Amino acid sequence: MQSPTIWQRMLSIDRRLLYLLLFVNIIVFLIAPIRMPASISPPVQKFYDEIEKLKPGDLVMISSNWSASTLAENQPQLEAVLIHLMRKKARFTFISIEAQSRDISYRLAERLTKTHGYEYGKDWAHFGFVPNLIVAIKGMVNDLPATIKEDVRGTPISQLEVVKGVKSLKDYKMIIDVTPSGTVPIWISYSPKGIPILYCPTSVMAAEAYTYLDSGQITGMITGAKGAQEYEQLLKIEGLGARFANAISFSHVLIIVFILLGNFAMFMNRAQARREA
Amino acid sequence: MSIPYLIAQWQLPQQGRLLYATLVVLGAFVLILGLVPLLQTLPPRGRRVLIVTITFLAGLFFAAEFFLPVDWTAIFPKDDPTRNFLTPAIQPAQNVLQIIGALALGLGTFGLVRLHMRNVVQKRAQWGYSVVLLVAFVTMAIFSILNTLSEKGVVTKTPLLERGFSILFDYTLVQLDAAMFSLIAFYIFSAAYRAFRIRSVEASILMFTAVVVLIGVVPLGAYISYTLLGLPQGPPPENADWWTQFLHSAGLPSIANWILTALNAPAQRAIEFGVGIGGLAMAIRLWLSLERGVT
Numbered sequence: 001m002q003s004p005t006i007w008q009r010m011l012s013i014d015r016r017l018l019y020l021l022l023f024v025n026i027i028v029f030l031i032a033p034i035r036m037p038a039s040i041s042p043p044v045q046k047f048y049d050e051i052e053k054l055k056p057g058d059l060v061m062i063s064s065n066w067s068a069s070t071l072a073e074n075q076p077q078l079e080a081v082l083i084h085l086m087r088k089k090a091r092f093t094f095i096s097i098e099a100q101s102r103d104i105s106y107r108l109a110e111r112l113t114k115t116h117g118y119e120y121g122k123d124w125a126h127f128g129f130v131p132n133l134i135v136a137i138k139g140m141v142n143d144l145p146a147t148i149k150e151d152v153r154g155t156p157i158s159q160l161e162v163v164k165g166v167k168s169l170k171d172y173k174m175i176i177d178v179t180p181s182g183t184v185p186i187w188i189s190y191s192p193k194g195i196p197i198l199y200c201p202t203s204v205m206a207a208e209a210y211t212y213l214d215s216g217q218i219t220g221m222i223t224g225a226k227g228a229q230e231y232e233q234l235l236k237i238e239g240l241g242a243r244f245a246n247a248i249s250f251s252h253v254l255i256i257v258f259i260l261l262g263n264f265a266m267f268m269n270r271a272q273a274r275r276e277a
Numbered sequence: 278m279s280i281p282y283l284i285a286q287w288q289l290p291q292q293g294r295l296l297y298a299t300l301v302v303l304g305a306f307v308l309i310l311g312l313v314p315l316l317q318t319l320p321p322r323g324r325r326v327l328i329v330t331i332t333f334l335a336g337l338f339f340a341a342e343f344f345l346p347v348d349w350t351a352i353f354p355k356d357d358p359t360r361n362f363l364t365p366a367i368q369p370a371q372n373v374l375q376i377i378g379a380l381a382l383g384l385g386t387f388g389l390v391r392l393h394m395r396n397v398v399q400k401r402a403q404w405g406y407s408v409v410l411l412v413a414f415v416t417m418a419i420f421s422i423l424n425t426l427s428e429k430g431v432v433t434k435t436p437l438l439e440r441g442f443s444i445l446f447d448y449t450l451v452q453l454d455a456a457m458f459s460l461i462a463f464y465i466f467s468a469a470y471r472a473f474r475i476r477s478v479e480a481s482i483l484m485f486t487a488v489v490v491l492i493g494v495v496p497l498g499a500y501i502s503y504t505l506l507g508l509p510q511g512p513p514p515e516n517a518d519w520w521t522q523f524l525h526s527a528g529l530p531s532i533a534n535w536i537l538t539a540l541n542a543p544a545q546r547a548i549e550f551g552v553g554i555g556g557l558a559m560a561i562r563l564w565l566s567l568e569r570g571v572t
Contacts, residue, residue: 018463019463037500067454069457069458071451072459104451135371139368139371142367142368214546226496252492252497253492255469258469262473
């Protein structure tokens with residue numbers, strides 16, 4: 001029996017070898033101190049410009065709906081956005097429709113706010129987990145204190161200084177949705193008109209959101225870890241986004257190289273078969 | 278004053294509030310427990326009529342609340358112009374939904390524990406995994422409930438509780454969850470290597486577009502275009518000739534952005550219209566209990 005040619009072997013390459021290559025590639029470029037400046041995409045620039053318009057004390061609603069599975073993309077986004085909000089001295093409140101996100105976002109915000117001198121209850125608060133976003137938004141539009149009642153620490157909302165005098169979602173200046181799932185159409189449909197909605201999706205969800213960007217229903221968008229890197233660049237900080245985007249960049253290169261190699265092997269194999277025939 | 282408004286305003290009396298709340302919860306529990314055997318005694322036809330009626334009324338409430346004109350000042354001059362007469366009942370409806378969700382969660386937990394307990398007791402195949410699940414479930418539940426209670430100031434946050442929850446949540450659950458999801462990247466790599474083959478004109482267009490977007494959206498695309506090739510970045514100056522305009526839009530990030538906004542967005546919009554109409558049709562079928570298997 002004839003032994004397989006190099007092209008045939010390439011076409012039936014062991015998938016474990018591919019996995020190993022990708023694994024090594026990710027590890028190397030996560031650790032390697034290579035930093036490539038990103039080109040700022042228009043949706044990220046719009047996101048940044050919209051937050052720049054905030055005045056000190058403006059109230060922002062952050063809908064954090066991600067769990068650990070999309071941490072690599074949503075955590076750098078949320079960190080960069082929080083840093084920007086704190087630089088602008090804006091106040092913010094969180095809400096989650098993802099049970100795990102309630103803890104993740106609360107702990108992340110607690111860690112970041114401490115380093116920026118933000119005080120819980122006065123400058124920010126977490127409203128915790130709500131099981132149904134549509135009903136929660138509709139409730140908050142009509143009567144926010146009656147809908148939320150208390151924060152994650154069990155403090156009645158009436159005692160939270162950050163939302164003192166706030167009657168409904170209409171009193172907010174901005175809504176930011178950090179999510180891997182399709183929650184942004186719900187915010188667009190049910191939130192009060194005139195409040196800008198900013199969106200932080202995972203890369204895979206971003207393609208669907210360009211229609212809302214086009215129509216102006218979303219004011220800005222940070223796409224995955226790569227968008228977070230662009231945002232960090234605008235903020236002139238180096239966070240998780242830059243490191244993650246680096247690994248993603250070179251993973252894309254690896255994928256492209258192997259796609260080209262696969263096609264090359266296919267053509268060479270066909271040519272050889274034709275010659276032999 | 279409408280009935281939904283009165284329901285929304287109803288509060289337990291301040292004195293003996295805990296007792297009243299406990300009685301209400303117990304009463305609801307007994308009612309639900311009593312309703313289940315009562316429903317079982319009904320003939321299938323009667324059960325169907327009951328479920329269809331409740332589904333229709335629940336759907337009608339949300340639809341009517343959303344579609345009824347907001348400004349009711351002409352009819353109820355003293356009412357808030359931003360809400361109609363059903364709006365105050367939205368909040369109690371949310372509470373009902375939360376209770377149904379909690380019941381479903383409790384039911385799921387009960388089913389899961391019962392299944393794995395049975396595995397362990399009867400020493401079925403791979404019963405060791407069931408032991409792991411039960412131990413992990415109980416440990417995580419204890420630490421998580423205690424942590425939530427400590428956040429609310431009900432119990433003291435001891436170093437053991439803090440450290441234990443951190444190890445279980447931050448260093449175990451979060452990491453395992455992230456690791457599970459990241460496995461997709463490896464499958465994508467393997468699938469891309471095997472699937473992206475130039476076998477037809479359509480496949481070639483797809484592959485070329487994918488490669489441009491793959492490189493264009495990451496920093497490497499900007500590096501190749503603006504640093505290595507020296508293409509000009511940003512929008513072209515006003516009154517620029519066609520060559521300058523071409524150079525300004527020839528960078529990989531610009532091409533990738535054009536593909537996403539000019540090609541992807543219209544296609545997505547068409548898909549979303551289709552999905553929206555399909556969703557509406559499905560919602561109407563569910564609302565009117567026309568969908569098979571609803572009852």
